[in-house]
Amino acid sequence: MAVAAAAARVWGSSRGLGRVGLLLLRRSGARGLARSHPQRQQQPFSSLDDKPQFPGASAEFVDKLDFIQPNVISGIPIYRVMDRQGQIINPSEDPHLPQEKVLKFYKTMTLLNTMDRILYESQRQGRISFYMTNYGEEGTHVGSAAALDSTDLVFGQYREAGVLMYRNYPLELFMAQCYGNVSDLGKGRQMPVHYGCRERHFVTISSPLATQIPQAARGPGYGILSIRVDGNDVFAVYNATKEARRRAVAENQPFLIEAMTYRIGHHSTSDDSSAYRSVDEVNYWDKQDHPISRLRHYLQSCGWWDDEQEKAWRKQSRKKVMEAFEQAERKLKPSPSLLFSDVYQEMPTQLRKQQESLARHLQTYGEHYPLDHFEK
């Protein structure tokens, strides 16, 4: 998973978005590279030099035929702060966050985990149509969200709900989107887990994943300053994101953070991952290198958490989720007329005609449709 850091710059309060964090992806072409990245700048052209003169290439000639092995190149080291047991390795890298903040990290990750369990189960029972869990990746969400300003604009993908959770998106609204009920801000348009929230500066999630792959895969190739971090180490993610954000704003250039992690759950409720990976591998990550466990060990070693609190919190968080869940299930779905709005800012004539045509159709054939579950 890769997370590009956001630079917060104000475009002005146009279009009602208020303060907005702007993601500036200035990728460099041959010309752009030379200007914006001085460390990669080619030497000035000189016909006297025997060095390569190719614009944008800062390399030496070689007279031995050798192919570059891909595995050798991709040995980018992985930054981490805690070991797998949650102990700080290098004290100078400990962000020394206050207890309240670290507890918020922990409670966010565990609440997300609890919500995931309940909603996954609800899909199995046919109560929602689809679900995707975040198991194993909670550290990447929370570490990065915590390091950003709450007004930084986040363009998430479908397995990044922890960012929204960290920004205090209420359980009621998570559930509303999964159930597509009248409280859903997205008006029931998308499959579950495609959350969005304007107030919390989290752009509505879309399904296509490949829209992000070009950026993720080729950071250094694009001339973007990049780092690889242990995504299951919430402090490492936090530190890297904090620094990347600071520099992105100060230097007006993009940063790429590749947070290494492991997806413990199936891809979605439509997937049985035992078909393509070993159960042993999954168990390793679940038992031996899990972001929640590692943080809990850290909390316990600071004296900020114990088994009593763990038990109480599990009970409390489960109760909160169940309450929100039951309420969401009881609500009606939005009116079918909302099928037609927001395609454009204004409704074109043709769509209005189609909307009227559906209304007429339902007058005659309404009994064949689940109208009882929908608002009028």
Add this chain to the structure above:
Amino acid sequence: MAATAVTAGRLLRLRAAGAEGHWRRLRGAGLPGGFLQPASADGDAAQRRQVAHFTFQPDPEPLEYGQTQKMNLFQAVTSALDNSLAKDPTAVIFGEDVAFGGVFRCTVGLRDKYGKDRVFNTPLCEQGIVGFGIGIAVTGATAIAEIQFADYIFPAFDQIVNEAAKYRYRSGDLFNCGSLTIRSPWGCVGHGALYHSQSPEAFFAHCPGIKVVIPRSPFQAKGLLLSCIEDKNPCIFFEPKILYRAAVEQVPIEPYNIPLSQAEVIQEGSDVTLVAWGTQVHVIREVASMAHEKLGVSCEVIDLRTIIPWDVDTVCKEECFLNLEAPISRVCGYDTPFPHIFEPFYIPDKWKCYDALRKMINY
């Protein structure tokens, strides 16, 4: 603006000499005699580069928008962009090679006038150009993206169809990229072949959430482009490249808008309706006058202008199926990629349109 037009004009003439005149240049270059035989002077049509398949017909000078100036199509585009950047401080223009003025000169002078933060190049990556445009439009900026040739829009197809078009709908109107406009040179040009001639509007014509607009002339281009830029939905504006220099008419200097999703009946008629957009409007205008002259047929000529959402009411009524006296006829390019040397045979020229019309009235 006048000074720019004069300079651009001079550069244009040099460019024309460079492109079409190179045979002449080599002849005079003092090369050993017999290296290149001069092009035969006896009018062997097959040897000469083809003449355009249409004649641009300028509209009468518009009087309701203030002072006008003679502009060709690319200058009209520059004028629209200039107006936009002047009145909207969030407007930015970006794409491949736009900084120096663009490969068709549409952005000449704009970087000097508005600065490098408002007019800038992107890498050669259409997915990135549109993806970036969507991103900054979401934050509230007016994003004007250029795709260098419509033939290259396909790497951005996913961004346009799956992201831009659906942004408002899928978020329940929490977010939108309505301030995005994508402009791109479009259509046949005589020698463009597979990858510099395409008219890909049909790929977008059934994608709810975007608007696709194609002007027939400089005056139409400026007004429609300004409407696209100001429209609160993502728009694709295709610019017929063959008209960039060939189409010249009086265009208002100040900004003005031509409404989207409104077709224009440019000629009334009672027997046959001809519908087209972009360059083809000039072809069918000529077909209409041929039909009148040779067949005594009265043709209604309609410029569709916006492809999606299109003006159904002007073009046809749902009940028209029962009122038609002949099946609807479509005259298009063949279902092959756009060929190079065969272009004169490929395009739906006035003879093919005329022939279809003739068959139709004799149905």
